[in-house]
Amino acid sequence: MRKELLPGEQVITITRQQARSLFFPVLAFLIAPALTGYACAWIVKGNAQRVAPFITVEWTPWLVGLCLVLAAWLLLAYSLRRVMRWNSVRYILTSRRILAKYGMFRRRDWQISLMAVRNVGVHQSMLQRTLHSGNISLDTGYSGTAILADVPDVAKFRGFILDAMDELPQGEVFEGQVLTDYDQLPWELREGGRDER
Numbered sequence: 492m493r494k495e496l497l498p499g500e501q502v503i504t505i506t507r508q509q510a511r512s513l514f515f516p517v518l519a520f521l522i523a524p525a526l527t528g529y530a531c532a533w534i535v536k537g538n539a540q541r542v543a544p545f546i547t548v549e550w551t552p553w554l555v556g557l558c559l560v561l562a563a564w565l566l567l568a569y570s571l572r573r574v575m576r577w578n579s580v581r582y583i584l585t586s587r588r589i590l591a592k593y594g595m596f597r598r599r600d601w602q603i604s605l606m607a608v609r610n611v612g613v614h615q616s617m618l619q620r621t622l623h624s625g626n627i628s629l630d631t632g633y634s635g636t637a638i639l640a641d642v643p644d645v646a647k648f649r650g651f652i653l654d655a656m657d658e659l660p661q662g663e664v665f666e667g668q669v670l671t672d673y674d675q676l677p678w679e680l681r682e683g684g685r686d687e688r
Contacts, residue, residue: 496585503584503651508577508641509624516573519565527562531555582639584651586658589629591639605656607631613645627652 496502533539534554539546546554575595583590589608592600608629615625625645629637629652642648 495590497587499586500588501586503586503655504648505581505583506643506648507582508580509619509622509643510577511618511622511624512641513574513577516570520570523562523565523570527558530558534558582642582648584648584655586655589637589639589652591637601637603629603631603637605652605659607634608652608656611649611652611656613649615645619645 534551537548539550539554540548579593579595581590581592583592587606588602588604590600590602592598609632610628610630612628612630613625614628619625619641622643623645624641624643627639627642627645627649629639631637639648
């Protein structure tokens with residue numbers, strides 16, 4: 492992250508999405524090995540032959556292998572995939588901008604200058620309110636709205652954004668100087684421009 496910072500820019504906070512999306516993958520990660528062990532023991536005891544008489548003892552290693560392959564597929568394709576997707580999302584707030592980074596192998600990201608943000612809104616569902624998370628919408632005016640989805644401690648993160656916006660230099664920058672008064676602008680930049688009469 493240090494390589495991507497602008498001169499004089501500081502990182503305020505880095506966060507990920509709320510971990511509630513990991514509930515079912517973690518549950519599957521815990522239940523799948525237990526069910527696989529039970530199914531393998533059930534097959535080895537010969538219960539499969541009682542249920543389906545056409546199954547012989549020679550089928551036992553194949554059925555046990557099938558149970559192990561299904562459990563491995565569930566753990567890799569469902570649980571690990573969801574954990575990696577959650578781990579690949581980062582929201583970074585610096586003293587000048589907000590960055591959102593998505594993906595591990597295929598990267599996608601966007602950034603918004605804090606000077607362009609006009610309004611910071613928070614939207615929460617009932618579940619998000621109980622977990623103190625929410626969606627932050629950043630209104631940038633005519634260019635649209637950007638949304639940070641499922642931000643944990645959403646009120647604190649919004650407070651960090653508002654504090655960073657308050658600490659931005661006030662006024663417009665013109666040739667290295669901060670101009671705070673309309674009368675300091677050159678004639679070419681004032682509203683209406685030069686009088687050519």
